[in-house]
Amino acid sequence: MRVMAQIAMVMSLDKCIGCHTCSVTCKQTWTNRTGVEYAWFNNVETKPGVGYPRRYEDQEHWKGGWMLDKRGRLVLRSGGRLKRLLSLFSNPDLPSIEDYYEPVTYDYDNLVSAPAGKDIPVARPRSVLTGKPTAITWGANWEDGLGGAPEHAGGDPNLTGAWAQKVKFEFEQTFLFHLPRLCEHCLNPACVSACPSGAMYKRVEDGIVLVDQDRCRGWRMCVTACPYKKVYVNHATGKAEKCTFCFPRIEAGQPTVCSETCVGRLRYLGLLLYDADRVGEAAATPDEHDLLDAQRGVFLDPHDPEVITAARESGIPEDWLDAARRSPVYDLVMRYKVALTLHPEYRTQPMVWYVPPLSPVLDAVDVAGGNRDDPDHVFAAVTRLRIPLEYLAELFTAGDTDVVAGVLMKLTALRSYMRERTLGEPGDETALKAVGLTARQAEDLHRLLAVAKYQDRYVVPAAHKEDAAALTAMENRCPVESSVPAEPRKVMLGIPTLRRRTTGDHG
Amino acid sequence: MTTAPPTLAAATGGTDLLLWVAVPYVCLAVFVVGHVWRYRQDQFGWTTHTSQLLEHRWLRWGSPLFHLGAFMVIAGHVVGLAVPASWTEAVGISEHTYHTTAVWAGSVAGVTMVAGLGMLCARRLLTRSIRLGTDRSDKLLFPLLSATVLLGITATAAHNVFGGGYDYRPTVSVWFRGVFTLRPEPEAITGAPLLFQLHALTACLLFAAWPFTRLVHVWSAPIGYLVRPYLVYRRRATTARPTARLGTSAAERRA
Numbered sequence A: 001m002r003v004m005a006q007i008a009m010v011m012s013l014d015k016c017i018g019c020h021t022c023s024v025t026c027k028q029t030w031t032n033r034t035g036v037e038y039a040w041f042n043n044v045e046t047k048p049g050v051g052y053p054r055r056y057e058d059q060e061h062w063k064g065g066w067m068l069d070k071r072g073r074l075v076l077r078s079g080g081r082l083k084r085l086l087s088l089f090s091n092p093d094l095p096s097i098e099d100y101y102e103p104v105t106y107d108y109d110n111l112v113s114a115p116a117g118k119d120i121p122v123a124r125p126r127s128v129l130t131g132k133p134t135a136i137t138w139g140a141n142w143e144d145g146l147g148g149a150p151e152h153a154g155g156d157p158n159l160t161g162a163w164a165q166k167v168k169f170e171f172e173q174t175f176l177f178h179l180p181r182l183c184e185h186c187l188n189p190a191c192v193s194a195c196p197s198g199a200m201y202k203r204v205e206d207g208i209v210l211v212d213q214d215r216c217r218g219w220r221m222c223v224t225a226c227p228y229k230k231v232y233v234n235h236a237t238g239k240a241e242k243c244t245f246c247f248p249r250i251e252a253g254q255p256t257v258c259s260e261t262c263v264g265r266l267r268y269l270g271l272l273l274y275d276a277d278r279v280g281e282a283a284a285t286p287d288e289h290d291l292l293d294a295q296r297g298v299f300l301d302p303h304d305p306e307v308i309t310a311a312r313e314s315g316i317p318e319d320w321l322d323a324a325r326r327s328p329v330y331d332l333v334m335r336y337k338v339a340l341t342l343h344p345e346y347r348t349q350p351m352v353w354y355v356p357p358l359s360p361v362l363d364a365v366d367v368a369g370g371n372r373d374d375p376d377h378v379f380a381a382v383t384r385l386r387i388p389l390e391y392l393a394e395l396f397t398a399g400d401t402d403v404v405a406g407v408l409m410k411l412t413a414l415r416s417y418m419r420e421r422t423l424g425e426p427g428d429e430t431a432l433k434a435v436g437l438t439a440r441q442a443e444d445l446h447r448l449l450a451v452a453k454y455q456d457r458y459v460v461p462a463a464h465k466e467d468a469a470a471l472t473a474m475e476n477r478c479p480v481e482s483s484v485p486a487e488p489r490k491v492m493l494g495i496p497t498l499r500r501r502t503t504g505d506h507g
Numbered sequence B: 001m002t003t004a005p006p007t008l009a010a011a012t013g014g015t016d017l018l019l020w021v022a023v024p025y026v027c028l029a030v031f032v033v034g035h036v037w038r039y040r041q042d043q044f045g046w047t048t049h050t051s052q053l054l055e056h057r058w059l060r061w062g063s064p065l066f067h068l069g070a071f072m073v074i075a076g077h078v079v080g081l082a083v084p085a086s087w088t089e090a091v092g093i094s095e096h097t098y099h100t101t102a103v104w105a106g107s108v109a110g111v112t113m114v115a116g117l118g119m120l121c122a123r124r125l126l127t128r129s130i131r132l133g134t135d136r137s138d139k140l141l142f143p144l145l146s147a148t149v150l151l152g153i154t155a156t157a158a159h160n161v162f163g164g165g166y167d168y169r170p171t172v173s174v175w176f177r178g179v180f181t182l183r184p185e186p187e188a189i190t191g192a193p194l195l196f197q198l199h200a201l202t203a204c205l206l207f208a209a210w211p212f213t214r215l216v217h218v219w220s221a222p223i224g225y226l227v228r229p230y231l232v233y234r235r236r237a238t239t240a241r242p243t244a245r246l247g248t249s250a251a252e253r254r255a
Helices: A021-030 A081-086 A107-111 A149-154 A162-169 A190-194 A222-224 A247-251 A276-283 A287-300 A305-315 A320-327 A328-335 A359-367 A373-386 A386-396 A400-422 A430-434 A437-449 A465-475 B007-013 B012-042 B057-082 B085-090 B095-126 B129-131 B136-161 B172-180 B192-211 B214-220 B239-254
Strands: A003-012 A045-046 A067-068 A075-078 A105-106 A125-127 A177-181 A201-202 A209-211 A231-234 A239-242 A267-275 A352-355
Touching: A003 A305, A003 A328, A021 A045, A075 A190, A162 A386, A190 A201, A190 A222, A209 A239, A222 A231, A222 A239, A267 A276, A267 A320, A267 A328, A276 A287, A305 A320, A328 A352, A328 A437, A359 A373, A359 A386, A373 A400, A373 A430, A386 A400, A400 A430, A400 A437, A437 B095, B012 B172, B012 B192, B012 B214, B057 B172, B085 B095, B095 B129, B095 B136, B136 B192, B136 B214, B172 B192, B192 B214
Parallel strands: A003 A352
Antiparallel strands: A003 A267, A045 A177, A067 A075, A105 A125, A201 A209, A231 A239
């Protein structure tokens, strides 16, 4: 047993209102620079929808993640090592800027500097890449709230099979939910495995996956290998950049910016202990439907004395073990098993988990004339109304509807029970029993999902004092910039100009 | 090291000494020192500087053509310049066989490289987003590389494909080896045709410019990827060299 700790995230999707505050604060913190204008380390998608970049979930096309070869071995879908080196000159599976969107700015200056005239001056959009006026035809959240969905959403790669026809057919009785996405900081990261220079790595202490900006040589294989398309090429520096899980904040014991600013309070941060020796085996589980349980099998119980001993041997400090025992992520993922991963079939073992949304099912109950407060109606709907269930299963369980149905029933039973309790009734525990919860567990889960305060949602132990020297070395500079010490230096040939004028008056 | 024997100075003029002894050694010195400097000072700038994100239709053909052509051209130069004619004759390759092979293989390699480079230059000039992202080092590199490649292929075409044939092995190659064996023989190249001389000089300048351009990515060819483990774990304390260095000095202060 090789115990490692990872700081992981859970998002409760029923609470996401799609306000994009996480995306905006993330962008202001990390990607408001030339070269990554088009990159959103955190973005919020409307589902059903094609996502950002367009149809990124179509791995037949983009070749992201892992797969099992004919002999059952775990291989990168984009090909073996030699094939990767042979495609260095031109990567055939790299999304182009059109697959993301052309970033724009606006002629704000025109609003104040335009000469007096009949018409009110307007701020026209200009491409940040060319400086020329442009028409905005796509964006990172173009389909927000199903806008333009009749035209585009049919391209959602999750809409496959016979049931998908029905989704399109009944679009006027449609359903939608928001899906915030960031780097999954996988246990078995495909991007790290595909990096020819070995510049990408997973940190032993907290599992955060990072790009060493000094070692990255711009071979851009990580972009292809990541099935979530959460590694980006900075076209100004020629290097890969990705979500850092706000490691400077995490090291200081603070939540990530997206979590901190989440209006719906739907994000949870906490530690998970895992056995690094079992990761490869779990990722190579033959049946895709078993991948979720295989990944759960990699996690270790922080209350188990054997695990605690092994964790101490691996050098995990006591306050981290304590944080692991208080981890809300462990409760949601392992104790109550209500959190699922996005596309486990990519076999990267993502560490950002989602509590699937009950709302599409409840909408469907209303449409069918049922009573959404009656658990019997909702239970029946969960099993009978195939459309949202099949869709959620495509996203979160590799198509296994039973698992998603189980989680949704658990949430339904919890709601109905807690509603009765809140109204002063004793509470009918039959529905709870049916989903395997005791009254006490229900109250605990309800507290965690509905009323948990800041310190309950974010249990982030600070990095350790032993590393203080290393950390002070980091704190005075931007982690995505050059790590050359802060002494003044001349900008010489070959060093990219980091600011490009986008006001449009250049030739 | 670079001081030529007295007989050398007597036999050749000052201009020849400058062009065929001083310039090559200065360029080589800049090449070596420049690389050491860049590697130590600018790991962040050490990259292929890929622009595939912005344009991929031309790059899809241009980049593989250019790189494969370049590999063949480099191999051809190694054989033509570094291997003396006496060695090839010793293993039974006649001058005629050598010449025919060299012209054919060289033409294929050269045309491939020129076609690829042409496409890469075209996309850089024609795609506005890439043109705006072209930095000063690219503005030096692309013309210099193009000039070297074009002079080289023109020399071959003019003298060996369509011309009467020029054997560079007793002349240019001798000069080239002399530079590296520290016994410069500038007189060996002074009689070579102008195109060959210009090609040699632009190549020297290209080597001098090399460490300051994106060409440095050549030395980062990721061969080690073939044998390293797929998953890379790193400890936080050793994430970056400066960090480690500062960590050490802090430890020293405590001690």
